[in-house]
Amino acid sequence: MAPCVSCFLLVVLISAGCKAIPSSDPTCTEKEDNRTYNCENLGLREIPDTLPNTTEVLEFSFNFLPTIQNTTFSRLIHLIFLDLTRSKVKISIYPQSLRRCQINWVHEDTFQSHHQLNTIVLTGNPLIFMAETSLTGPKLLKHLFLTQTGISNLEFIPVHNLENLESLHLGSNHISSINLPENFPTQNLKVLDFQNNAIHYISRKDTNALEQATNLNLNFNGNDIKGIEPGAFNSKIFQSLKFGGSLNLSIVFKGLQNCTIQSLWLGTFEDTDDQDLTSATFEGLCDMSVESINLQKHRFNDLSSSTFQCFTRLQELDLTAAHLKGLPSGIEGMNSLKKLVLNANNFDQLCQINAASFPSLRELYIKGNMRKLDLGTRCLEKLETLQKLDLSHSDIEASDCCNLQLQNLRHLQYLNLSYNEPLGLEDQAFKECPQLELLDLAFTHLRVKAPHSPFQSLQLLQVLNLSHCLLDTSNQHLLAGLWGLRHLNLQGNSFQDGSISKTNLLQTVGSLEILILSSCNLLSIDQQAFQGLGNVNHLDLSYNSLTGDSMDALNHLKGIYLNLASNNIRIIPPHLLPALSQQSTINLSHNPLDCTCSNIHFITWCKENLHKLEDLEETTCANPPSLRGMKLSNVKLHCGITGMGIFFIVVFVFSLILLLIFSVKFILRWKYQHI
Amino acid sequence: MKGFAAALLIWTLLSPRRAGGEAWPMHTACRNGNLQVLYQSCDPLQDFGFSVDQCSRQLKPNINVRFGMVLREDIEQLFLDVALFSKGLSILNFSYPICEVDLPKFSFCGRRKGEQIYYAGPLNNPGFEIPEGDYQVLLELYNQDHATVACANATVLYS
Numbered sequence: 001m002a003p004c005v006s007c008f009l010l011v012v013l014i015s016a017g018c019k020a021i022p023s024s025d026p027t028c029t030e031k032e033d034n035r036t037y038n039c040e041n042l043g044l045r046e047i048p049d050t051l052p053n054t055t056e057v058l059e060f061s062f063n064f065l066p067t068i069q070n071t072t073f074s075r076l077i078h079l080i081f082l083d084l085t086r087s088k089v090k091i092s093i094y095p096q097s098l099r100r101c102q103i104n105w106v107h108e109d110t111f112q113s114h115h116q117l118n119t120i121v122l123t124g125n126p127l128i129f130m131a132e133t134s135l136t137g138p139k140l141l142k143h144l145f146l147t148q149t150g151i152s153n154l155e156f157i158p159v160h161n162l163e164n165l166e167s168l169h170l171g172s173n174h175i176s177s178i179n180l181p182e183n184f185p186t187q188n189l190k191v192l193d194f195q196n197n198a199i200h201y202i203s204r205k206d207t208n209a210l211e212q213a214t215n216l217n218l219n220f221n222g223n224d225i226k227g228i229e230p231g232a233f234n235s236k237i238f239q240s241l242k243f244g245g246s247l248n249l250s251i252v253f254k255g256l257q258n259c260t261i262q263s264l265w266l267g268t269f270e271d272t273d274d275q276d277l278t279s280a281t282f283e284g285l286c287d288m289s290v291e292s293i294n295l296q297k298h299r300f301n302d303l304s305s306s307t308f309q310c311f312t313r314l315q316e317l318d319l320t321a322a323h324l325k326g327l328p329s330g331i332e333g334m335n336s337l338k339k340l341v342l343n344a345n346n347f348d349q350l351c352q353i354n355a356a357s358f359p360s361l362r363e364l365y366i367k368g369n370m371r372k373l374d375l376g377t378r379c380l381e382k383l384e385t386l387q388k389l390d391l392s393h394s395d396i397e398a399s400d401c402c403n404l405q406l407q408n409l410r411h412l413q414y415l416n417l418s419y420n421e422p423l424g425l426e427d428q429a430f431k432e433c434p435q436l437e438l439l440d441l442a443f444t445h446l447r448v449k450a451p452h453s454p455f456q457s458l459q460l461l462q463v464l465n466l467s468h469c470l471l472d473t474s475n476q477h478l479l480a481g482l483w484g485l486r487h488l489n490l491q492g493n494s495f496q497d498g499s500i501s502k503t504n505l506l507q508t509v510g511s512l513e514i515l516i517l518s519s520c521n522l523l524s525i526d527q528q529a530f531q532g533l534g535n536v537n538h539l540d541l542s543y544n545s546l547t548g549d550s551m552d553a554l555n556h557l558k559g560i561y562l563n564l565a566s567n568n569i570r571i572i573p574p575h576l577l578p579a580l581s582q583q584s585t586i587n588l589s590h591n592p593l594d595c596t597c598s599n600i601h602f603i604t605w606c607k608e609n610l611h612k613l614e615d616l617e618e619t620t621c622a623n624p625p626s627l628r629g630m631k632l633s634n635v636k637l638h639c640g641i642t643g644m645g646i647f648f649i650v651v652f653v654f655s656l657i658l659l660l661i662f663s664v665k666f667i668l669r670w671k672y673q674h675i
Numbered sequence: 676m677k678g679f680a681a682a683l684l685i686w687t688l689l690s691p692r693r694a695g696g697e698a699w700p701m702h703t704a705c706r707n708g709n710l711q712v713l714y715q716s717c718d719p720l721q722d723f724g725f726s727v728d729q730c731s732r733q734l735k736p737n738i739n740v741r742f743g744m745v746l747r748e749d750i751e752q753l754f755l756d757v758a759l760f761s762k763g764l765s766i767l768n769f770s771y772p773i774c775e776v777d778l779p780k781f782s783f784c785g786r787r788k789g790e791q792i793y794y795a796g797p798l799n800n801p802g803f804e805i806p807e808g809d810y811q812v813l814l815e816l817y818n819q820d821h822a823t824v825a826c827a828n829a830t831v832l833y834s
Contacts (some may be wrong), residue, residue, distance in 0.1 A: 041720055041747075061789060062747065085789035086745065124745070124789030148790045172790055195785070221781055245782050251804075269782040272795030296778065344778060557744050 007259035032057070039063065047073060054078055056116075061085035070109045077113050085145075086124035091134045111137040117142040123169075126150050136161045147193075148172035157319075159184050171195035171219075178202065180209040189213045190239070196222035202255065203229045207236060215239040220246075221265075228255025240265065245272045249298075253284030267296030268321075285310035292316035292339075299323050304333045312336070320344055326352035339363040342513040350379040350405075362387045369394035372421075375401075381408035388414040392440070397421035399447075406432045414565035418465070425454035426604050432597045438463040442489070444471045448478060456481030466517070469492035473505055480508045487514040491540075498523035498545070500553075507532045518563070519543040527552040536560055541567065542587070547576040548572035548602075554579045565615065566590040570623070574601040581609070592622035593632060606632050704829070705730030710805070714829040717813075720747060723825055732833060736802035742794040744825060749788050750774055752819035760811040773816070805833055 002011055026040035036057040039048065044063040051058070056075050065072065065087045073079060082132045091110065102404070111117055117138035126635070127149040135141060135158055142164055146157065152174035160264075162168075162363035171526045175197040180186065186209070199220060210216060214237065221244035242265040243252050249266055254263075268274045278300045292315060300307065305328045311317065314335035321344040326481075337358045339382060343365050347353065350373060361383050372395040380386065386409055398405065401423045412433040417423065417570070422445040430436060433570040436458050446469045448454055455461065461482055471478065471493045479485070488509060496502075498521050506512070510532045522544035530536070530553050539557070551572060554562065562583045569591040572580070580586060588606075595603060606613065613619060621627040621635060699722045704712040707730035712785040725743035753813065759767040774784030780799070783792050810831040816824040822824045 013824075085787075121789075123787055123789065145787070148786055169787075171788070223784070244779075270799050271782050271794070297780070321720050321780075341777070553724075 012632045019068045037086075047076065051076065057081040059083045060087060060503055063087045063123075065089050068110050068114055072110065073563050074113060078116060081119045082117060083119075083121040084125065085121055088593045089122060089125040090128050091122075091130045108133045108136055109136065113137060115139045119145075121145040122149055123147040124149070125216050127156075130156065130158050132158050132160060132507050140164050142166045143169075146173070151175060154179065154184075155181050157181075157184075164188055167191035167193070171197070173197055175199060177206060178209075182209075186210055186213040187359040189216060190559060191217045191219075193217050194223065195217045199223040200226045201228070202232050204232045207232045208237075218242070220244075223250055224580045225252060225255075227251060230257065233257065233259035236260070239263065245269055245274075247272075247274055248645075249275075249277065250284065251283060253288070255284075257284060261291070261396045263316075264290050265294045266298075267283055267294050267318075268298055274298065277307075278302060279304070279307045282307065290314060292318075294318040294320075295322060296320040297322065297537040308334060315339065317341070326587070327354050327357070329354040329357070331357040334358055336359055339362060341365045343367040344370060347373055349374045349376050351376045353379070356382040357381050358383070364388070365390040366394060367392050367416075371395065372397065375405040378407045380406065383406060385411055387411055390414075390416040390591040392416045392420070395421055396423070399424040400426050402429050403432050403529065406430070407482045409433050411435055413437045416440040420444040422447055424448075425452070427452040427454065429454040431457050434458070434460070436461050440465045441469055442467045443469070448472060448475060450475040451477040453477045453480035455479060456620045459483050461485055463487040465489045469493060476503065476505055477508070478505045482509050485509045488512055489516040490520065491516050492519045494521050496619040500525045500529040501532060502526045502528045502531075504529055506530070508658055510534070512536055514538040516540040517544070522546055522550075525550040525553040527555075528671065529553050530557065533547070533557075539563070543567075548576060551576040551579045554583070556634055558582045559584045561585045563587045563614075564591065565618075568592065570594045571599045572602040572635075577601060577605050580605070584612065585614050586612055587614040588632075589618035592661070593620070593638065594629070595621035595627045595632070595635050597637060599638045600637055603632065603635060603637060692749075707731060710833045712811060712829060712831050714827045717762075717826040717828050718823055721745060723827075725827070729784075732805045734800070734803050734805060736800060737797040738800060739796060740794075740798050743792070745791050746786060746788055746824065748820075748822045748824050750783070750784050750818055751779075752776060753784065753824060754817055755814075756815040756817070757784045758813040760813075761808055804832065807833055809833070 007265040019150070023599050026052060028037045031038055034052050034054045037055055037058045038050055041062045044060070045065065053075055056066060056078050058076065058079060058081065061083050062085065065084065065615055068084070068089050068091060073082070103116040106148060114137050118140060118532070119142065120135070124147070127146075135144070138161065139551055141161055144165060144167070145163070147169050148171070150173065151157070151170060154175065154177075159181060163186070166188055171193050172195065176199060178194060192210070200223070202225065204224060216238050216302045217240040218238060219242045221242045225243060225246050226248070228251060232470050235258055235259045240263040241256070244265055244267050246252055252266065277295070278301045290313070296318060297320070300322065303324070307328070308331050314334070314337055317337060322345070324342065324345040324348065329356070334357055338360060340358060340361055340363070342353060344367070347366070347369055348371055348385060350366070352377070359382060362385060364380070364383065367390050373391070375396060380389075389409070389412060389547070396417065397420070405424065409432055413435055415433065415436055415438070418440045424447040430439070434457060437460055439458070442465045446466070449473070450472060452475075455464070456655065458481065462484060463610055464485055464487070465481065468491065471494050473493055475568060479488075500522065500639040506515070506529070513535050515533065515536055515538070518540045521547070522541070523546070525528050525546065534556070536557055537559065538561045540563040542563045544567050546564065546569065548569050548571050560583050562585065565587045566589070569588065571594045593599070610616065616631065616633055619632045621630050621632060627635060697717040701713050701715045702725070704714050704725050705727040708728055710732055712727065712730065714725060716721065721744070726741045728739040728741070751774065753772075755771045755773055757767070757769055757771070772778070773780060775830065779785055781794070783794055786792060812829040812831065814827040814829060816826070818824055
């Protein structure tokens with residue numbers, strides 16, 4: 001009897017909770033009008049009545065839905081995306097257990113009326129049972145997330161209505177075999193994710209079930225593969241295969257015999273114990289066709305040119321953080337390699353990569369080198385076809401850059417030298433790379449002697465990032481020769497006296513479309529400072545100390561995006577308003593705007609042009625104190641003479657006239673009395 | 676009466692908590708003689724578990740830690756911000772990438788919102804000696820959208 005009493009009490013309490021919680025009114029956030037709603041972390045026990053029937057995207061993670069049934073979402077028949085992550089969902093046709101007072105009672109056909117449903121996320125829910133028809137209804141169910149739902153057997157997944165499935169996520173479960181049930185539809189499957197399960201062996205029978213899938217991406221990261229049946233991957237074609245964290249790579253290479261794979265990920269992790277790689281490890285690679293391999297964080301034992309003898313057909317090789325101090329010289333046959341990633345290694349000198357082994361290389365990444373990297377001279381001169389070079393975050397320091405260092409890189413289009421130590425740039429510093437289109441030098445201190453023009457000869461350069469380069473902006477010739485430059489970032493550099501004068505370094509870059517001058521400590525801009533910049537359509541002047549008077553410089557610009565956020569703008573005089581009126585979008589947020597009658601013209605203008613103003617929430621008044629913090633769009637000002645004032649003036653004038661008449665009358669009477 | 680107590684217990688367990696901004700309890704990450712490390716979750720949504728295997732003033736490189744929590748965000752990209760204070764003065768600030776798209780350093784990188792993770796393994800830290808004194812450390816883990824994954828207010832007491 002006692003258990004039943006407590007049970008009854010529990011039901012009463014929980015049902016009370018069910019009613020109490022929605023009424024405590026935690027509201028969902030509307031992300032997109034009538035379509036997208038976020039109801040995460042609200043402790044909800046049902047779909048709130050406030051959600052409109054038109055809802056298409058519903059994020060309902062971290063709530064409390066112990067059961068879902070055909071009435072749960074029945075009102076929201078237009079759902080396309082439904083995220084039920086960790087909502088303690090149970091899908092079942094049976095009452096879970098009467099001893100639990102029927103809390104877990106669930107029905108089949110939950111999504112029967114949701115024809116448009118495309119994605120269902122059930123991550124982190126302890127699923128006990130899914131009914132045969134629990135996923136039927138949607139006409140094009142494409143993505144199903146069953147990550148960490150406690151699945152140990154793939155038969156658990158109801159196969160009805162999975163014909164259109166493109167991705168199936170089964171990570172972090174207790175799966176030990178990838179053998180899909182016989183009638184499991186795989187013809188449209190593109191992504192099959194088995195991360196962090198207990199798969200140790202892959203048999204031919206397992207992979208045969210995937211026969212119908214084409215261009216499949218298969219993920220076995222975090223499964224310790226101990227064996228693959230010979231021939232299991234014979235003549236199979238995959239878009240990508242991931243065996244990250246596998247302890248023995250030679251098993252994987254041998255098992256993938258005669259397989260064709262676009263991208264093979266075999267990296268390891270900080271927390272995974274693995275064996276050192278030797279030449280023998282890669283023997284199996286000779287018998288398969290792979291375009292791209294990732295071997296991040298591995299250690300190579302006796303690295304020599306023979307280590308790479310089976311890499312000859314490879315197009316992309318990623319050796320990120322592979323504890324490399326150099327690459328062996330004389331690697332033969334790697335003529336087809338197009339992309340080489342050597343990020344986060346331990347090179348002392350750029351020549352240690354022995355670049356001559358990769359004559360067809362198009363892209364080279366040496367980002368985040370763990371030691372100070374010396375660029376040396378002519379280290380990359382054999383890479384005549386190189387188009388992309390990333391040397392960022394590598395502690396590079398050079399006093400005379402960069403013609404000797406980048407010699408013969410005639411086809412280079414992209415160069416990233418950002419986040420390095422100080423670089424001394426010579427006149428025409430990039431003469432060796434005349435094809436450059438994008439040059440990123442952000443956060444690298446540049447030393448340029450005036451009046452040198454380091455970027456002269458870069459006629460094809462379109463994007464130049466010089467943010468936080470501590471530039472000498474008084475050098476008028478700094479940007480000379482950049483005829484085609486469209487995007488210039490000068491963020492975080494300072495100008496003499498905090499002012500951009502009439503003659504300045506921008507006059508040589510007349511083709512600019514995007515100009516960023518934020519955080520430059522600017523106090524003023526000369527009226528004619530931007531005179532030569534007729535093509536600008538995006539001007540960022542945020543985080544300076546500019547006042548309203550600087551608007552004068554924008555007179556000749558039309559239809560641009562103008563960012564004036566976080567400046568010192570208080571009052572904008574009426575004669576400068578046309579300069580604002582002709583722009584398409586303006587951000588005036590975080591300025592100490594004046595909301596008194598002395599700024600009435602600007603405030604009236606703002607109210608008429610609300611559609612042009614960006615970030616209105618943060619566009620607030622600073623003065624007078626009574627209106628501080630109030631949104632500009634809500635301000636109502638009454639300036640000039642009011643009706644009451646006019647009445648008083650009329651009364652005053654009228655009484656004055658009366659007084660005058662009476663006094664004239666009195667004077668005349670007094671004067672003529674004596675005649 | 677027993678039933679009522681049980682029901683009340685379950686009720687308190689099931690009710691959504693921390694709505695009123697009540698702080699999470701202070702936990703001990705490690706304690707050894709006169710050195711102890713305490714921490715408290717500053718994520719209003721949840722607590723997490725953390726412990727350090729060895730607690731010595733001469734911190735060894737690559738110390739082993741244990742960590743357990745529920746992810747409220749995807750962590751394909753994960754960054755750590757550390758701010759160290761002593762006597763209210765800021766001593767050190769740094770930011771460190773843990774998971775990046777082109778370099779997932781740890782095996783848990785890429786796991787999804789809603790997953791429960793347990794990590795027991797090395798931290799990849801440099802070794803250093805802790806000077807005498809009391810320290811406050813603010814640790815923040817966040818993802819590519821700057822959404823909080825975990826937040827800890829830690830205190831290192833060494834006398």
